[in-house]
Amino acid sequence: xxxxxxxxxxxxxxxxxxxxxxxxxxxxxxxxxxxxxxxxxxxxxxxxxxxxxxxxxxxxxxxxxxxxxxxxxxxxxxxxxxxxxxxxxxxxxxxxxxxxxxxxxxxxxxxxxxxxxxxxxxxxxxxxxxxxxxxxxxxxxxxxxxxxxxxxxxxxxxxxxxxxxxxxxxxxxxxxxxxxxxxxxxxxxxxxxxxxxxxxxxxxxxxxxxxxxxxxxxxxxxxxxxxxxxxxxxxxxxxxxxxxxxxxxxxxxxxxxxxxxxxxxxxxxxxxxxxxxxxxxxxxxxxxxxxxxxxxxxxxxxxxxxxxxxxxxxxxxxxxxxxxxxxxxxxxxxxxxxxxxxxxxxxxxxxxxxxxxxxxxxxxxxxxxxxxxxxxxxxxxxxxxxxxxxxxxxxxxxxxxxxxxxxx
Numbered sequence: 001x002x003x004x005x006x007x008x009x010x011x012x013x014x015x016x017x018x019x020x021x022x023x024x025x026x027x028x029x030x031x032x033x034x035x036x037x038x039x040x041x042x043x044x045x046x047x048x049x050x051x052x053x054x055x056x057x058x059x060x061x062x063x064x065x066x067x068x069x070x071x072x073x074x075x076x077x078x079x080x081x082x083x084x085x086x087x088x089x090x091x092x093x094x095x096x097x098x099x100x101x102x103x104x105x106x107x108x109x110x111x112x113x114x115x116x117x118x119x120x121x122x123x124x125x126x127x128x129x130x131x132x133x134x135x136x137x138x139x140x141x142x143x144x145x146x147x148x149x150x151x152x153x154x155x156x157x158x159x160x161x162x163x164x165x166x167x168x169x170x171x172x173x174x175x176x177x178x179x180x181x182x183x184x185x186x187x188x189x190x191x192x193x194x195x196x197x198x199x200x201x202x203x204x205x206x207x208x209x210x211x212x213x214x215x216x217x218x219x220x221x222x223x224x225x226x227x228x229x230x231x232x233x234x235x236x237x238x239x240x241x242x243x244x245x246x247x248x249x250x251x252x253x254x255x256x257x258x259x260x261x262x263x264x265x266x267x268x269x270x271x272x273x274x275x276x277x278x279x280x281x282x283x284x285x286x287x288x289x290x291x292x293x294x295x296x297x298x299x300x301x302x303x304x305x306x307x308x309x310x311x312x313x314x315x316x317x318x319x320x321x322x323x324x325x326x327x328x329x330x331x332x333x334x335x336x337x338x339x340x341x342x343x344x345x346x347x348x349x350x351x352x353x354x355x356x357x358x359x360x361x362x363x364x365x366x367x368x369x370x371x372x373x374x375x376x377x378x379x380x381x382x383x384x385x386x387x388x389x390x391x392x393x394x395x396x397x398x399x400x401x402x403x404x405x406x407x408x
Contacts, residue, residue: 007301008033008082008090010072010245011098012040015274015290019096019298020064026302032064033082033090035071038129039063044287046132050139051160053324056129075249077267094269094301097246097257098294101239101275101285103127106148109209109221111235122217123210123233126157138232141165145232146220148207150177152321154236155190159323161234162197169200169228171207171220181319181333185349186356186370193329241276241283256283261311263297273297280314289315316386318378329354332378335368335385336360343367348402357402364390 007023009016012034020032034040038056045059070084075095082090103125105111111123119125124135139145143166147158150172158170170177176187177194191201206223210233219229241256252258252266256278263271263279274290277283284290296312303310318334337360339345344361355373359366359381366385371378381402384391 006031006091006093007096008092008094009096009098010082011100011274011276012036012067013043013098013100013274013290014061014287015100015294016040016096016098017061017064018291018294019098019273020066021062022295022298023302024065026298028298028302029066030064030096031066031068031090033068033070033072033084035069036128036130037069040067041129043127046126046129047156047160048324049129050126050132050136050157051163051324052136053163056133072245075245075270077249077270080269092269094271096297097265097270097272097276098274098290099242099245099276101127101241103131103235104238104240105235106207106237108148108207108235110212111210120210120212120217121215122231123235126153126234126236127239135232135234136164139164139166142167143232144230145169145234146171146207146228146230147234147236148220149236149238150174150201150203151180151236151238152178152319153238154234155194155323156321157234157236158194158199159197161232162194162199163324166232167200168198169202169230170194171205171222172201172203173206175204177201177203178333181337181370182331183337183358183370185347185358186331186333186337186372189354189356189372190323190329190331193323193327196327239275239285241278241285243276246270246272246276254278254281261313262300263293263312271297271301279312282314284315284317286315286317286319288317318382320375320378327354329372330375331370331372332375332382333368333370334382335366337368337370346402359402361391366391 007030009032017040020030023030040061042059048054072082073085074083145166145168147154147170158168161168208223209221211219219227243253246257247253257272259272259277273293292315299310320332323329339360347358349356357371359369
């Protein structure tokens, strides 16, 4: 490719790899630049590696044809060049930022000493393969761990640690686990599942600080003054889009790098996708939107300036999670799990089978749902929600959607 048409993608995660591979299939080879030493991998499955369910190589992604390992330190927009930490310079015609996100570290007393960036020994972020391998090397039967945060990542980390024989305490500030995705009934089932695995779950509780001795964590201090002795602390409080390169290059940045419906930043030669991108006010931070953005952008870039047929209009994504243990618990959530005044709620629960299904209908449209246990209906329900089509009148069609086990 000539220098004025060369596509360079920064970030070898799900979004970057999907984009580079799809561009290659469309006859527009791209150079993928990733800073991790490991081959590209599916970050969604890191908890399964930590749990010992998969070895690291199983979650590797098919690498694109052109992959370069380097850490980009500066974007020279005027010269259309990337400057790397090893001194190398990469020219680009079109640049795509797929830089992902960093773990959000809570403002806990004792977590970081003034002027220091290194966490105390025993405190482990859980975002990269290196994070996963370091944490896996620290766990063994009887080790005590505190996971801070009861969202999707915290629940996954707690389950994985428990599977390795660790004594786990999960501390969640909100009143229930996974409060952004699940309603109270579904959250209670997740809590029951974790408890059966040996996880000690505390909700409506806040961690105030960590205490160390000789540079290593020894306990966590709760807001009520109670102290928990621990060997490991895993902050799982969310992520922050990686926008440092974009901001330093003068691109428009909000919570993420601002992009339009063609995933173009404030510089027409630079695009952004995945966890680092903010489209129409939303930073998704999920795999499904990142993959959809990559697919749309590949067709836009391969089609050339005259292709105006594709646009990214947002993603209506469904969250799925499998909690493995002595029993496997599958769950799925989509849309708005909490009803507004005037909404209709349909709920089916089977305590014997451990299944729970609840959907929210607004006027004549399905706007959200939560399913735990048997997910045979999730396919039909998700399609009805994604299509935003009016539901047939009467309760029988919706009841059929909830009870039809052939929809997955």
